[in-house]
Amino acid sequence: MNYEELLKVARDQARKGFEEGGVPVGAAMFDSHGNLLGEGRNRRVQEGDPSIHGETDAFRKAGRQKTYRDKILVTTLAPCWYCSGLIRQFNIGTVVVGESINFEGHLDWLREAGVNVIELRDPECIDMMKSFIDTRPDIWNEDIGECDHT
Ligand SMILES: [Zn+2]
Numbered sequence: 001m002n003y004e005e006l007l008k009v010a011r012d013q014a015r016k017g018f019e020e021g022g023v024p025v026g027a028a029m030f031d032s033h034g035n036l037l038g039e040g041r042n043r044r045v046q047e048g049d050p051s052i053h054g055e056t057d058a059f060r061k062a063g064r065q066k067t068y069r070d071k072i073l074v075t076t077l078a079p080c081w082y083c084s085g086l087i088r089q090f091n092i093g094t095v096v097v098g099e100s101i102n103f104e105g106h107l108d109w110l111r112e113a114g115v116n117v118i119e120l121r122d123p124e125c126i127d128m129m130k131s132f133i134d135t136r137p138d139i140w141n142e143d144i145g146e147c148d149h150t
Contacts, residue, residue: 003096003118006030006074007125010098013054014076014128015042020048023143024132027054027075029062037071038062044048044143055083059090068092076125078105080144088113098125103144 004105015025023042030036040057044050055075065071068090078100079087087095087110094116100107107117133140 001034001072002027003074003120004097004122005035006072007076007098007120009036009123010054010058010074010076011122011124011128013039013058014060014098014125017041017043017046017054018128018132020046023139024128025054025077027058027073029058030072030074032070032072034072037065042143045139047124050142051076053080053083055079056086061088068094072096074098076122077129078103079105081106084110094118096120098122099129101126 009028010026014024017026018024028036028039031140033079034060036063040054040061042054043052044069055073058073061149071092072094073087073092076098078097084106092115095110096118097107098120099122100119110117
């Protein structure tokens with residue numbers, strides 16, 4: 001499986017979110033053959049809905065699946081607790097992470113549950129997230145549920 005190719009779909013979503021002034025996290029779900037099932041992006045700012053993270057958006061767009069063991073969830077940034085919980089709840093087999101530099105997430109917690117975690121350390125994902133955090137730290141802190149004490 002060419003995970004870099006799959007990441008492009010999630011990264012395009014993240015870039016769209018960035019251009020919309022939202023949190024630039026994109027995600028996509030694929031079947032075991034690499035066929036796209038659903039894609040989405042964080043739209044908390046755009047929709048005023050804090051429950052729309054990239055991963056949850058892609059998950060919902062993919063619709064009902066009989067099993068998630070053979071599914072691949074690709075996300076541009078290491079998943080937060082909320083999305084990590086979703087991955088464990090539905091036993092998603094493989095999670096591809098674009099980057100975990102700007103936010104390290106809880107990848108060990110996923111691995112402990114038997115999730116196949118693949119880290120790509122993609123420079124474009126790293127740069128896009130970094131420029132967002134640098135310009136809008138307030139929005140970012142709200143997104144990961146952390147008060148910025150200002
Ligand atoms: Zn999340």
